Amino acid sequence: MKTRQNKPINLLLISATLLWCGFIGYQHHRYTADELREMYSKPASEWPTPLVDEGIAWKEIAPIPPSPYKDVDSLRPLVDLGKVLFFDPRLSSSEQISCSSCHDPQLSWSNGRTVAVGHDHQLGQRNTPSLFYTWAGESFFWDGRVASLEEQAKVPVENPLEMHQGLEDLPAKLDQIDGYHPYFEDAFGDGAITVDRIAAALAYFQRTLEGRTSDLDKFLKGDKDAMSDEALRGLHLFRTKARCMNCHSGPFLTDNKFHNLGLHYFGRKYEDLGRYQVTKDPEDVGKFKTPTLREVMRTGPWMHNGLFHSMEGIMNMYDHGMSRPKPRPEFKDDPLWPTTSEILKPLGLTQEEKHDLIAFLESMTTLIYRMPRPELPQ
Amino acid sequence: MKTRQNKPINLLLISATLLWCGFIGYQHHRYTADELREMYSKPASEWPTPLVDEGIAWKEIAPIPPSPYKDVDSLRPLVDLGKVLFFDPRLSSSEQISCSSCHDPQLSWSNGRTVAVGHDHQLGQRNTPSLFYTWAGESFFWDGRVASLEEQAKVPVENPLEMHQGLEDLPAKLDQIDGYHPYFEDAFGDGAITVDRIAAALAYFQRTLEGRTSDLDKFLKGDKDAMSDEALRGLHLFRTKARCMNCHSGPFLTDNKFHNLGLHYFGRKYEDLGRYQVTKDPEDVGKFKTPTLREVMRTGPWMHNGLFHSMEGIMNMYDHGMSRPKPRPEFKDDPLWPTTSEILKPLGLTQEEKHDLIAFLESMTTLIYRMPRPELPQ
Missing domain, CATH: 1.10.760.10 (Cytochrome c-like domain)
Structure with missing residues (x-):
């Protein structure tokens, strides 16, 4: 019988555990x-x-250590653009979900939920990481699948469970919003809107986020x-x-x-x-x-x-x-x-x-x- | 000069305060x-x-005291309908915002924010009240402007800063969702969908919400x-x-x-x-x-x-x-x-x-x- 066979092993395990606890106690x-x-x-x-x-x-x-990205004058226009993009729900196909929907400063750059609620109230599988000190991160997502915030930024925008926004359509969509042109000009020297520029701005904004x-x-x-x-x-x-x-x-x-x-x-x-x-x-x-x-x-x-x-x-x-x-x-x-x-x-x-x-x-x-x-x- | 004139009054105020503090200390x-x-x-x-x-x-x-609405068999179909409606983003014009967007069970039936983020990421003026023990509430909203949860339920749905959904169009919208018919039938005896029935179901669901x-x-x-x-x-x-x-x-x-x-x-x-x-x-x-x-x-x-x-x-x-x-x-x-x-x-x-x-x-x-x-x- 399985239970009986396991008994000596169980006893051994229990003894080993007790010994271990005694050892660490000592x-x-x-x-x-x-x-x-x-x-x-x-x-x-x-x-x-x-x-x-x-x-x-x-x-x-x-x-x-001090963030190498914070309060750097030359980065300011890029960070400013990133901040606007971060809070803009028009980065989602429904125009109701922004990065800040799941990464809210008031909720410690996360959302207080087991898993986030995204497009059409769909639930993801993993808990939303906070964005504190991402500037020091060596990889991103719980499985570390990307090595930079630039790569990371594109994923939730495109994810059908999150912002559900085809990346290929996003630059044209933002281009129709006149108010975005000066932001891109200030950040990049000209007004061209590309996916990589959007991602770069989002990345640099996130690199400035720190606790007290x-x-x-x-x-x-x-x-x-x-x-x-x-x-x-x-x-x-x-x-x-x-x-x-x-x-x-x-x-x-x-x-x-x-x-x-x-x-x-x-x-x-x-x-x-x-x-x-x-x-x-x-x-x-x-x-x-x-x-x-x-x-x-x-x-x-x-x-x-x-x-x-x-x-x-x-x-x-x-x-x-x-x-x-x-x-x-x-x-x-x-x-x-x-x-x-x-x-x-x-x-x-x-x-x-x-x-x-x-x-x-x-x-x-x-x-x-x-x-x-x-x-x-x- | 104003400052000088005020001095004796200030002194008097300070003395009174000190006396008061002494009194309460005593x-x-x-x-x-x-x-x-x-x-x-x-x-x-x-x-x-x-x-x-x-x-x-x-x-x-x-x-x-025990809630008179909880675990009452005859109310169950109404509460079940209310729960589904509460979590359904199709109650908003964008189909992305539900009652639960701002009243999340995991966030203590509120949202952890100064003020809620609603339709098109617009901000309201007041903090979102939690829904714990609403069954015992005598009036609703911070200014007590309505006396029942039934009246309350309609307001955020219609509010252009919140769910932005014209109430007059809502019954027809839900009527197109076949899966809702049995819910309304179970709760009300027939499948007719009306604003008042939606509000009643939302109200009864909320009346079951309590802490541990x-x-x-x-x-x-x-x-x-x-x-x-x-x-x-x-x-x-x-x-x-x-x-x-x-x-x-x-x-x-x-x-x-x-x-x-x-x-x-x-x-x-x-x-x-x-x-x-x-x-x-x-x-x-x-x-x-x-x-x-x-x-x-x-x-x-x-x-x-x-x-x-x-x-x-x-x-x-x-x-x-x-x-x-x-x-x-x-x-x-x-x-x-x-x-x-x-x-x-x-x-x-x-x-x-x-x-x-x-x-x-x-x-x-x-x-x-x-x-x-x-x-x-x-």
Whole structure:
């Protein structure tokens, strides 16, 4: 009988898990908040070594470097054009859906929804990424299928589930709006409207989008009191016991890589093979890009499919070692059956530690802001 | 000189304010959380008397009564039709905007925006109210201009800034969608589609919308530990020093009345005369309806114009006695010049007290939920 056969293996697994939890409990010294404040007020080179698995390239957490695209006079006309285009619903076939419909500044450049509502109220499959700090992105979309914002910008415009606008018709459509001519002239020296120019302007506008200065950045730049005790404990947990730095490191708290968290729903209704759809490499089945954690507390729901509405839920899932689905019999020998990343392990976090980790995420989340919508050219 | 003449008056005002703050500081005894838990675990009739001004009708805070419209078998077909209509963008002239565009279940039946984005991306003037507990509403819209959800439902459909759909054409439009006929038959006994039937179905669907059970309700129903110490201190402050019960009382934390908070921008660009537009009574200039505080922490930005993005900001404004704008010379003798409500006074709240009040508001805010969008009739 299957159940009986599995018993020794189950017992072994349980013992191994208990041993592991004992081990991580043992090795993680509990510092007081004062000790942590002292420790982390030193230069980052003197911080405790983070708990990062062998072979993983990581970078230390650091303040956000200045955007090379913001407040650059020569780029201003391009950015201004991009802003107008970004908020203009005439970029969609229905003339009712703009980039800002799903990426709203007031909703942290996303939309607060599991998945976006697009053309004819159709739903997409993936959660809308926020646009904070896209200037630093190394690839775009959850599967990283394009390498530049210029390439990215064209996709939602054309997507029949999103703006549903044939790109080939768009330049002529905008050309009929007289008010657009001076914008293109200022940005490009002449009034010709092309798909590439539209995409370039949208890309450059998006490269200027940033959050306010966070408590984390203030702390990293020397303001010892900018982070609460909870957030400081969270920072240390993030770097050690909670193993977050294995994927979320550097100033933007991302490795820009792709990982399998077991949320691929392989062979089921909500199946999403992620990075594999781009590379066709069986190793990439079910992998999705590590998102930046900058502004993360305002960019929920989270994960590539918007599965989680609460950060507590996410903490619980990571604490369990995330999801490790077992193949149904018909997938047992499927060469595409994806294996959840070995980086993910049970963590043995207490409720207070989960709370502290969330406080740390709060420390890199800043206040909302309103960007007035530009007047649209007529 | 004007400044000099004003000095004694200023001094007098400052002294009066200091005296007032001293007075409220004196009269508000600081109970420990344990004392408060003991006090508020008794029946509400034995709670301390709330600080409510003379002549104000108030009701004690109480658990939410069960909705008389929910899970009623005979209403089910009407509610089902209403749900389909609510999520159907074909109720707008562009066929891209549904009621759910601005009242999204995932965004707490609102949209997270200062003001909504409607037809052709036009902006309205007022913040979109959430639809939680509309079944208990006594009037609708910020100025209370209609008394029933049936009347309310027609307005956004027709509003050129919102769904921009002529009501006279709507029944014929829906009649062409075969899939709607059985819905109308089930709900009304025959397949005739009329504006009033559409409105009735939308109204009944909305009457079923509620939050989950809140910590406040659990506490009020006898679970002594359902509220944190902070929230309990907040409850007591809410009922006493912070003077909130003057307007926010009863199970839904609203008096269903209209008050002038000084946010009317009289004679300025963002002027909104509020309730006066309905009654034409000069007493009503600048008055807006007291909203329910149920689920309030998820329904921001707040106020009739979505002015506040942070609850801390709201606490600071109430603490100052809210806004009391002085008329510019040309409005000095204007009979319509509105006077901010006398209920609002400086409160002398500490930072911790503001924090506790927000914790109390958290205790009446529950977890978000997702309502799957219905399949639209074809």
